Amino acid sequence: MMHRHYVAMGLLMLAAAHCAVAETVWMEPATGMQFVELPKGCFKMGTAKQLPLPSDTQWERIGYTGSISADEGPQHEVCVDRFWIGKFEVRAAEWRMVMDSANAQAEGRNLPAAGMSWEEARAFAERLTASSGGKHKFRLPTEAEWEYACRANSKAEKDKPDRDELKKTAWSQYRIHKPNLVGALQPNAFGLHDMLGNVWEWTADSYEANGYAQHALYNPRVDMETGRRVIRGGSIRTEPEQTRCGKRGHYPAAERLDTIGLRLVREQ
Numbered sequence: 001m002m003h004r005h006y007v008a009m010g011l012l013m014l015a016a017a018h019c020a021v022a023e024t025v026w027m028e029p030a031t032g033m034q035f036v037e038l039p040k041g042c043f044k045m046g047t048a049k050q051l052p053l054p055s056d057t058q059w060e061r062i063g064y065t066g067s068i069s070a071d072e073g074p075q076h077e078v079c080v081d082r083f084w085i086g087k088f089e090v091r092a093a094e095w096r097m098v099m100d101s102a103n104a105q106a107e108g109r110n111l112p113a114a115g116m117s118w119e120e121a122r123a124f125a126e127r128l129t130a131s132s133g134g135k136h137k138f139r140l141p142t143e144a145e146w147e148y149a150c151r152a153n154s155k156a157e158k159d160k161p162d163r164d165e166l167k168k169t170a171w172s173q174y175r176i177h178k179p180n181l182v183g184a185l186q187p188n189a190f191g192l193h194d195m196l197g198n199v200w201e202w203t204a205d206s207y208e209a210n211g212y213a214q215h216a217l218y219n220p221r222v223d224m225e226t227g228r229r230v231i232r233g234g235s236i237r238t239e240p241e242q243t244r245c246g247k248r249g250h251y252p253a254a255e256r257l258d259t260i261g262l263r264l265v266r267e268q
Contacts, residue, residue, distance in 0.1 A: 023191040026084060026266070030131055031094045035084040035266045036191050038149060042079040045147055046212055047072035047246045054241045071209045072246050078144045079218050084266035085141060085149050088182045088193050089113070089201065090124070098127050110181050112199045114261040118229040118253035121202045121262040128264070137267040140204040142221045143211075143248070145265060146232045150196070150245035152189035161244050170197030171236050172243045179236055179259070196243050199261035200231040200251075207250035228252055235259035 024037040050067040095113035099120075116124070118140075125138040141149070166172060169188065171180045183193040205211065205221055207228040214222060228250045234243040237259055251257060 023087075025087065025191075028128070028136070028266075031097050031128070033090070033094055033264070034087040035264075036087050037084050038082065038190060040080065040082045041148065041153075042077055043148055043151055043153075044075055045078040045144060045215075045246075046075040048075045051241075054239070068242060069246065071248050072212070074212055076212060076215060077217065078148070078215065078220055080142075080145050080148050081219055083141075083145060085145065085192065086263040086265075087187075087191060088263070089199060090262050090264065091182050095124065098124055098131070110183075112179050112182050112194070112261045114179060114199045115256050115258045116260070116262070117256050118202050118251075120256075124262065125264055135268075138264045139267065140202055140262065141265045142219070143203050143205040143230050143232065144215075144220050146201065146203050146263075147245055149190060149192055150188065150233065152192070154189070154245075161240055163240050166196070166240055166243060170194070170234070170243055172197040172234065172240050173237055179261075194233075196233050196245070197238065198236060199233075199259050200235045200238075200249055200257075201233050202260060202262045203230045203232055205230045207248075227254075231260055 026035045026037070027033070028035065047069040049069075050073070051069040053064070053066070053068055089112040091109065092111050092113045093109040095116075121140060125140060128138045129136065168186045170185065171194070179198050182198070185193065187193045188195055204223070206224045206226045207230050208214070208222050208224065208226060211222040211230075214220075231249040231251055232247070234247060234249070238247075251260060
């Protein structure tokens with residue numbers, strides 16, 4: 001049963017000095033989870049050119065010589081409708097409130113929930129929807145929504161992320177070896193924390209290496225029986241060169257990994 005000790009606060013209008021735009025934030029009344037309203041918009045999704053592996057990596061040592069962006073093309077224009085997305089990754093405490101269990105591996109209250117399968121992540125969204133009597137619908141973000149939220153109106157993504165800049169916003173491999181507190185680093189221009197690093201985040205899309213070739217212009221989503229789902233954002237074990245908005249990862253939908261968590265979208 002969900003513990004309802006958070007007070008409903010409705011809509012909060014926040015103008016944060018470190019964000020590029022004023023945020024419209026809504027707080028889910030049962031858990032206190034905050035959602036940021038993102039405007040309808042279009043952007044260039046994907047990576048324009050093939051990126052070579054950085055030197056001295058684990059992949060190079062095992063003889064892999066492919067591109068680190070092989071499945072990130074073709075770069076294409078995508079438009080998404082207005083939606084609300086979690087300001088933070090779902091915390092372990094929020095997971096326990098909704099699921100009435102601690103099967104997500106993080107035990108600290110403000111650590112990200114992690115170690116759930118894609119099916120369990122989807123069930124979390126469905127249970128949160130049911131708790132509102134259907135008044136609000138929650139789900140995992142599509143790949144397009146996730147990348148739009150991560151890029152936050154940036155016109156381009158550097159082929160090689162600046163490590164000093166990355167340190168300000170992302171818990172990544174060169175800094176720490178276990179997930180850290182949610183929201184401890186700077187947010188992006190949309191006011192969203194930990195879009196990169198900390199834990200990978202499940203998305204709604206099935207993984208297809210050539211999925212972008214199938215994308216529609218408006219609100220694209222790939223939903224096929226591939227057995228694997230897309231994860232985004234990298235984790236504390238991800239190399240800095242791969243800790244970027246365009247990076248696509250994937251994992252079996254029925255399996256768990258201690259560095260995969262989730263962030264929700266609210267449709268209504």
